Amino acid sequence: xxxxxxxLGASLFLLVYLVxxxxxxxxQPYRLGVxxxxxxxxxxxxxxxxxxxxxxxxxxQGGFALVGGYSAAILVSKLGLSFWAALIGAGFxxxxxxxxxxxxxxxxxxxxxxxxxxxLTETARLTAQSFPSLTNGTxxxxxxxxxxxxxxxxxxxxxxxxxxxxxxxxYFLGAFLTxxxxxxxxxxxxxxxxxxxxxxxxxxxxxxxFGVDVPRLRVIALAICAAFAGTGGAFFVTMQQSVYPATxxxxxxxxxxxxxxxxxLGSVWGAFVGAFVLFLSFEMLQGLNQFQxxxxxxxxxxMMLWLPNGLLSIKLPFSFNFFSKAGGPxxxxxxxxGQP
Amino acid sequence: MTPMNPTPLMEVRNLTKRFGxxxxxNDVSFAVQEGEILSVIGPNGxxxxxxxxxxxxxxxxxxxxxxxxxEDVTSQSPHIAxxxxxxxxxQETTIFRNMTALDNVVVAHHLRSRASLxxxxxxxxxxxxxxxxxxxxxxxxxxxxxxxxxRDMIASTLPHGHxxxxxxxIGMAADPKLLLLDEPFAGMxxxxxxxxxxxxRGIRDRGVTIILVExxxxxxxxxxxxxxxxxxxxxxxxxxxAGIQNDELVIEAYLGxxxxxxxxxxxxxxxxxxxxxxxxxxxxxxxxxxxxNVP
Ligand SMILES: Nc1ncnc2c1ncn2[C@@H]1O[C@H](COP(=O)(O)OP(=O)(O)OP(=O)(O)O)[C@@H](O)[C@H]1O
Ligand SMILES: [Mg+2]
Numbered sequence: 001x002x003x004x005x006x007x008l009g010a011s012l013f014l015l016v017y018l019v020x021x022x023x024x025x026x027x028q029p030y031r032l033g034v035x036x037x038x039x040x041x042x043x044x045x046x047x048x049x050x051x052x053x054x055x056x057x058x059x060x061q062g063g064f065a066l067v068g069g070y071s072a073a074i075l076v077s078k079l080g081l082s083f084w085a086a087l088i089g090a091g092f093x094x095x096x097x098x099x100x101x102x103x104x105x106x107x108x109x110x111x112x113x114x115x116x117x118x119x120l121t122e123t124a125r126l127t128a129q130s131f132p133s134l135t136n137g138t139x140x141x142x143x144x145x146x147x148x149x150x151x152x153x154x155x156x157x158x159x160x161x162x163x164x165x166x167x168x169x170x171y172f173l174g175a176f177l178t179x180x181x182x183x184x185x186x187x188x189x190x191x192x193x194x195x196x197x198x199x200x201x202x203x204x205x206x207x208x209x210f211g212v213d214v215p216r217l218r219v220i221a222l223a224i225c226a227a228f229a230g231t232g233g234a235f236f237v238t239m240q241q242s243v244y245p246a247t248x249x250x251x252x253x254x255x256x257x258x259x260x261x262x263x264x265l266g267s268v269w270g271a272f273v274g275a276f277v278l279f280l281s282f283e284m285l286q287g288l289n290q291f292q293x294x295x296x297x298x299x300x301x302x303m304m305l306w307l308p309n310g311l312l313s314i315k316l317p318f319s320f321n322f323f324s325k326a327g328g329p330x331x332x333x334x335x336x337x338g339q340p
Numbered sequence: 341m342t343p344m345n346p347t348p349l350m351e352v353r354n355l356t357k358r359f360g361x362x363x364x365x366n367d368v369s370f371a372v373q374e375g376e377i378l379s380v381i382g383p384n385g386x387x388x389x390x391x392x393x394x395x396x397x398x399x400x401x402x403x404x405x406x407x408x409x410x411e412d413v414t415s416q417s418p419h420i421a422x423x424x425x426x427x428x429x430x431q432e433t434t435i436f437r438n439m440t441a442l443d444n445v446v447v448a449h450h451l452r453s454r455a456s457l458x459x460x461x462x463x464x465x466x467x468x469x470x471x472x473x474x475x476x477x478x479x480x481x482x483x484x485x486x487x488x489x490x491r492d493m494i495a496s497t498l499p500h501g502h503x504x505x506x507x508x509x510i511g512m513a514a515d516p517k518l519l520l521l522d523e524p525f526a527g528m529x530x531x532x533x534x535x536x537x538x539x540x541r542g543i544r545d546r547g548v549t550i551i552l553v554e555x556x557x558x559x560x561x562x563x564x565x566x567x568x569x570x571x572x573x574x575x576x577x578x579x580x581x582a583g584i585q586n587d588e589l590v591i592e593a594y595l596g597x598x599x600x601x602x603x604x605x606x607x608x609x610x611x612x613x614x615x616x617x618x619x620x621x622x623x624x625x626x627x628x629x630x631x632x633n634v635p
């Protein structure tokens with residue numbers, strides 16, 4: 001029964017996401033672009049969500065996204081790789097860097113880890129500025145080409161973006177990556193890996209007492225988190241056709257956290273719902289843009305006070321299992337509890 | 341007396357652990373034979389839990405070695421110790437509060453999985469079989485420890501006695517060869533304790549060697565094959581329950597012959613200041629409480 005409901009929910013969601021929305025906005029490329037951005041932001045936030053899931057607050061996701069963006073831009077503009085190869089390459093480079101950074105940093109617990117990740121976005125920005133031969137410094141890398149055709153064994157899987165409506169092309173590619181990302185996240189959370197991650201979140205000592213290699217699992221979680229950031233960053237940069245040191249800022253890093261909070265840490269879809277709700281609300285209230293940080297802070301405080309488990313914890317009058325099922329029991333990080 | 345086998349299951353040699361100026365464990369050596377139930381007793385702060393953490397690699401000793409089946413296992417990672425079969429439980433009730441009792445034990449089967457993590461991600465056949473096996477084994481363990489009725493309850497809602505048992509269940513799920521139980525009977529009434537003693541014996545009969553720390557003296561005397569006594573980090577006695585009950589030093593440590601203890605303290609904690617007199621007093625009173633329990 002729940003399986004049927006889940007399948008029904010998933011189909012309904014895909015219908016809206018892949019058919020209804022593009023059809024509604026078929027003549028509004030700007031709006032479609034906004035929706036595409038919401039998709040990619042939710043994808044990047046999904047990584048932050050996973051770190052929450054093991055009880056760590058990652059305030060450096062913008063840094064990883066920037067690494068992904070620059071990697072893709074450099075692979076395409078300096079090495080002449082195709083976008084598709086660069087997308088995978090960017091994800092890979094970001095993962096490698098996250099592992100190198102994570103090995104020492106993940107030993108820190110609770111607030112100490114968060115404080116350190118806080119500086120990662122700045123580190124990434126300053127690094128981008130410091131190697132102008134590779135990154136063009138503050139000017140950034142401009143005029144990135146649109147993705148070319150993706151051919152496998154002579155068969156064109158995806159046509160050259162220049163030859164079709166690029167807004168649609170980006171929307172569908174973004175949606176595809178987002179669906180892939182969240183489907184993976186769903187699998188992770190509902191497989192043994194998810195159990196182990198939850199055990200880390202609740203008590204690392206207890207987990208290691210029955211043989212869990214806690215340091216390794218933490219690095220795995222961060223690597224997955226960075227894969228989301230790297231891929232998302234690469235896609236975003238290609239969509240913008242440019243990358244600057246300020247493409248992802250410290251502010252973005254905190255917004256990724258906020259999306260997770262808003263949607264809810266207890267459900268896999270939290271980051272998705274949070275990113276869409278918040279990002280789209282702001283697009284609709286254009287006039288408020290200058291107050292965005294203020295309003296975001298107020299939302300953050302309000303959420304913590306009145307809705308600590310996020311929007312998805314609100315009980316709908318009809319039980320919509322698809323959303324509430326996956327995350328398991330409420331997953332408020334307890335990272336400070338019991339740490340020396 | 342237990343006959344001395346050539347290689348004990350675990351042997352600790354001259355273990356010492358310092359925390360700054362405090363010597364929590366001071367040159368302690370003993371061995372446990374396969375199939376034994378060995379108790380470690382001693383007044384509060386004697387260093388029992390620290391000894392357990394050293395034995396299970398949760399802490400690195402300042403000096404000394406730990407051998408498991410003759411192999412040096414000193415200061416490796418805790419998860420490696422667990423993989424070798426050295427599994428500890430915690431003094432403070434430590435469980436996954438937000439999971440059901442069953443899920444707590446299922447997760448703890450980690451070491452028994454044959455499938456890889458990607459295997460679990462893609463849901464391979466081996467992964468499916470693992471899950472099934474874990475659930476069956478977890479149910480079995482819970483039934484055995486008398487938790488069958490509450491298996492689907494969220495752990496944080498369970499009463500204290502059940503939580504202690506759940507802690508042991510988690511330990512058993514890891515398939516230990518040596519189980520280190522830190523105060524398994526704490527907070528249980530005498531009826532629960534009697535039942536728990538039977539369970540711990542049963543675990544031993546399944547081939548698991550047990551070292552336990554416990555303040556409940558009558559339980560210790562009933563359950564132990566041998567007893568090691570710590571006081572201020574030092575081993576002051578080792579022997580059978582009957583032998584320990586008549587040991588001069590042990591009686592002294594528990595009755596707290598005040599003048600002598602005062603000296604002990606001054607010798608060992610030179611840096612400590614007056615504020616500690618309270619601790620000493622509370623130690624002495626708990627020692628008295630301890631000896632009253634001796635049958
Ligand atoms: N991480 C630590 N840092 C500093 N001192 C510690 C640490 N852990 C334990 N100690 C000290 O070492 C001594 C021994 O502590 P331990 O917990 O091993 O005692 P115990 O015998 O288990 O006592 P109890 O019966 O109260 O559980 C105590 O004085 C304690 O304060
Ligand atoms: Mg203790």
